[in-house]
Amino acid sequence: MALLDVNEVSKSFGSFTALDRVSLSVPKGSIFGLLGPNGAGKTTLIRIVNQITMPDQGNVYLDGAPLAPHHISDIGYLPEERGLYKSMKVGEQALYLAQLKGMAKSEAKAQLKMWFERLDIGHWWDKKIQELSKGMAQKIQFVVTVLHRPKLLIFDEPFSGFDPINAQVIQSEILRLRDEGATVIFSTHRMESVEELCDHIALVHQSKKILDGNLTQIKRAHLSNRFKVGIQCENHDQIFKAIGEKFSITPTVFKSVYQGVQFSLQLSYQDAPNAVLTELSRYGMVYHFVAEVPSANDLFVQTIAQNSNNN
Amino acid sequence: MKHLGLIITREYLNKIRNKSFVVMTFLSPLLMAALISVVAYLSSVNNDTLKDIKVLDNSGYFGHLFEDNNQLRFEILPDMELEQAKTLAEATSAYGLLYIPSVDSIAALKKGITFYSADTPALGVTVAMERLIQRQANALVLRENGIDDKAIEALYFNVSTQLETFAGQETSKLGSGLKLIFGGAAGYLLFMFIIIYGNMIMRSVIEEKTSRIIEVIISSVKPRALMLGKIFGTTLAGITQFAIWVIILGLFSVVASSVLGLEIGSGANLAQEAAQIGDQESQEIAVAVAREIWQLPLTNLVLMFFLYFIGGYLLYASLYAAIGAAVDSETDTQQFLLPILMPLIIAVYVGVFTVIEDPHGTVSQVFSFIPLTSPVVMLMRIPFGVPLWQQIFSVVLLFTTFMGTVWLAAKIYRVGILMYGKKPSYKELIKWLKY
Numbered sequence: 001m002a003l004l005d006v007n008e009v010s011k012s013f014g015s016f017t018a019l020d021r022v023s024l025s026v027p028k029g030s031i032f033g034l035l036g037p038n039g040a041g042k043t044t045l046i047r048i049v050n051q052i053t054m055p056d057q058g059n060v061y062l063d064g065a066p067l068a069p070h071h072i073s074d075i076g077y078l079p080e081e082r083g084l085y086k087s088m089k090v091g092e093q094a095l096y097l098a099q100l101k102g103m104a105k106s107e108a109k110a111q112l113k114m115w116f117e118r119l120d121i122g123h124w125w126d127k128k129i130q131e132l133s134k135g136m137a138q139k140i141q142f143v144v145t146v147l148h149r150p151k152l153l154i155f156d157e158p159f160s161g162f163d164p165i166n167a168q169v170i171q172s173e174i175l176r177l178r179d180e181g182a183t184v185i186f187s188t189h190r191m192e193s194v195e196e197l198c199d200h201i202a203l204v205h206q207s208k209k210i211l212d213g214n215l216t217q218i219k220r221a222h223l224s225n226r227f228k229v230g231i232q233c234e235n236h237d238q239i240f241k242a243i244g245e246k247f248s249i250t251p252t253v254f255k256s257v258y259q260g261v262q263f264s265l266q267l268s269y270q271d272a273p274n275a276v277l278t279e280l281s282r283y284g285m286v287y288h289f290v291a292e293v294p295s296a297n298d299l300f301v302q303t304i305a306q307n308s309n310n311n
Numbered sequence: 312m313k314h315l316g317l318i319i320t321r322e323y324l325n326k327i328r329n330k331s332f333v334v335m336t337f338l339s340p341l342l343m344a345a346l347i348s349v350v351a352y353l354s355s356v357n358n359d360t361l362k363d364i365k366v367l368d369n370s371g372y373f374g375h376l377f378e379d380n381n382q383l384r385f386e387i388l389p390d391m392e393l394e395q396a397k398t399l400a401e402a403t404s405a406y407g408l409l410y411i412p413s414v415d416s417i418a419a420l421k422k423g424i425t426f427y428s429a430d431t432p433a434l435g436v437t438v439a440m441e442r443l444i445q446r447q448a449n450a451l452v453l454r455e456n457g458i459d460d461k462a463i464e465a466l467y468f469n470v471s472t473q474l475e476t477f478a479g480q481e482t483s484k485l486g487s488g489l490k491l492i493f494g495g496a497a498g499y500l501l502f503m504f505i506i507i508y509g510n511m512i513m514r515s516v517i518e519e520k521t522s523r524i525i526e527v528i529i530s531s532v533k534p535r536a537l538m539l540g541k542i543f544g545t546t547l548a549g550i551t552q553f554a555i556w557v558i559i560l561g562l563f564s565v566v567a568s569s570v571l572g573l574e575i576g577s578g579a580n581l582a583q584e585a586a587q588i589g590d591q592e593s594q595e596i597a598v599a600v601a602r603e604i605w606q607l608p609l610t611n612l613v614l615m616f617f618l619y620f621i622g623g624y625l626l627y628a629s630l631y632a633a634i635g636a637a638v639d640s641e642t643d644t645q646q647f648l649l650p651i652l653m654p655l656i657i658a659v660y661v662g663v664f665t666v667i668e669d670p671h672g673t674v675s676q677v678f679s680f681i682p683l684t685s686p687v688v689m690l691m692r693i694p695f696g697v698p699l700w701q702q703i704f705s706v707v708l709l710f711t712t713f714m715g716t717v718w719l720a721a722k723i724y725r726v727g728i729l730m731y732g733k734k735p736s737y738k739e740l741i742k743w744l745k746y
Contacts, residue, residue, distance in 0.1 A: 014742050050530040052729070069533075077530040081731065083523030088325065096321055100314060100531040144527070 003028040009058030018044040020207040033198035034187040073102040076150035091125035191297040230288030232260040322544025340559040362406035369413035490694035498687040508549035509631035516635030534725040622709040623686025633720035636727030658684035662691040670695035682712035
């Protein structure tokens with residue numbers, strides 16, 4: 001069941017096309033990575049979901065209903081370009097923003113106290129933003145984004161400006177919110193976060209969506225039938241040559257405590273990996289035999305490269 | 312609507328809590344009051360000194376005429392040489408020496424009467440002396456021609472033309488001056504308000520852009536609501552500031568006039584000079600002023616002041632907001648501010664120069680219809696009596712334009728607030744309207 005459905009959405013600014021018939025489906029309860037190079041159209045798409053910009057064509061459905069003004073309180077948005085009123089006090093400001101999202105003042109206050117306690121920032125209530133560091137302000141922005149318990153959370157580069165410890169705190173808060181039922185759209189260039197957090201991704205490039213789906217399934221689909229192999233033996237060159245006559249291999253390097261010949265093995269689809277493994281074991285002790293699985297980073301770089309070549 | 316209230320409250324509180332706003336609110340009336348009272352005090356000191364004037368009347372006709380009053384003291388010198396008299400006057404540091412040469416006929420006095428002094432004398436002093444001499448000289452000429460004193464006495468009376476419109480409304484030259492002051496004050500007040508608080512709105516929009524909070528906010532509220540909230544919030548803060556100024560200045564003028572015995576505001580030098588001529592006359596003027604003020608279309612003026620104030624101010628305010636949204640920093644605003652300031656300045660000039668000359672002429676009429684200039688120009692025209700249809704037409708035009716401008720400004724605002732790092736051109740702004 002999808003929480004957010006983007007259906008054939010297009011948007012252009014003058015002669016520039018920012019989005020070209022983009023469709024997406026964000027499953028309920030997922031952490032959805034919205035990826036793409038700079039200028040691909042991610043921010044425009046996010047702004048359309050937030051009803052900041054109106055699409056030229058296409059529809060967006062939230063929880064099955066066409067996007068409408070009352071959905072504002074169902075969405076929490078942490079933009080990439082974010083800031084706070086510098087001369088306003090932290091507590092006042094957070095209350096104001098929460099009320100704009102439709103929360104009652106008393107409820108907002110109670111929730112804020114709870115969050116400030118949880119993130120250990122309770123003593124900042126009466127401070128002004130200009131007295132806080134960038135990382136501190138980021139924490140407050142995070143709280144303001146999630147405060148009204150939205151169904152859909154949209155984070156654009158949420159970890160920028162955080163030190164590793166606080167980034168970890170925020171990451172575990174995001175996971176907890178997901179566990180409590182929120183759906184998260186997560187836009188970032190940090191692929192290790194995508195790897196760690198996202199279960200679904202979509203890749204946008206030059207205004208078009210070029211890839212989307214469950215991350216594991218995508219990876220499976222991009223398996224290349226290539227294995228990294230290490231065999232413990234004495235005469236490296238001879239054995240490499242002997243194997244090379246039977247299989248398509250290229251030398252490669254990876255860290256291992258064992259000494260031996262190491263190579264990358266490309267199997268054809270007829271080859272059965274187990275049979276190959278048995279055969280290889282005749283040359284020595286096979287200490288490494290691992291299928292190469294593309295990382296999110298590989299997927300990103302490869303898919304973008306392929307699609308750029310096509311143009 | 313609920314959002315609008317929240318935004319207005321925040322903008323208002325944020326403005327009036329701002330330190331520089333508070334300082335300006337309480338400091339500027341004090342500074343202004345201090346300035347006015349210094350000027351008033353200095354001119355009153357100046358007027359209180361008794362001016363010693365030596366009179367050397369070689370003709371023998373006038374000497375007995377000069378009477379002392381509270382500002383001038385005359386001393387008739389005995390017959391002596393002019394050079395001698397000048398030395399004497401200078402040595403006794405007299406205010407000046409009035410020299411009337413000995414003449415064969417009265418007509419020769421047209422020229423030759425000279426007033427010697429260290430500096431250029433005050434207008435009031437020479438006017439007073441000239442009037443005395445003139446009157447006496449005229450009488451002498453008449454007497455020479457055989458007219459008896461009674462007839463001469465009967466000759467002197469003042470003619471004052473009564474001005475009345477066909478509709479039966481009484482006017483006067485004094486009234487024209489007052490009308491100008493009232494209309495001018497209203498127009499100028501609006502002009503100042505637009506510039507001060509328009510800029511404040513613009514800065515507050517830029518602040519939201521530079522602090523990058525804008526995207527968070529417009530994911531919760533419509534840009535138009537944010538813009539209107541800003542305009543109304545700042546306007547309320549402005550009205551608060553203005554009200555405080557008026558109250559402080561009012562209190563101060565009450566205190567000052569009771570302590571110093573000065574009439575703040577009417578302390579113009581001409582009034583002082585008039586007072587020198589004669590207390591009787593100045594009292595008459597005061598009565599006439601009061602009567603003329605009551606004859607002004609005050610209800611009309613006050614009502615229209617509010618309408619034009621709201622319409623004109625909001626019109627310009629939305630333009631200021633759009634400019635703030637289009638740029639990244641205040642330094643980039645110059646190119647967009649000029650076209651806003653131009654009509655305002657033109658309006659003030661038209662008001663000051665053309666409306667005085669001819670309040671109902673074509674130029675005055677046209678500019679009192681054009682929405683960008685009508686608030687200032689029409690406010691200056693109204694005291695002179697403007698037909699109702701013209702006022703209604705102009706106000707309707709103003710409010711229609713205001714709605715259009717808000718719509719237009721909101722479009723620029725909506726796109727502009729999300730544009731960073733670009734310095735937009737006019738061409739780009741027009742493109743934004745189509746997004």
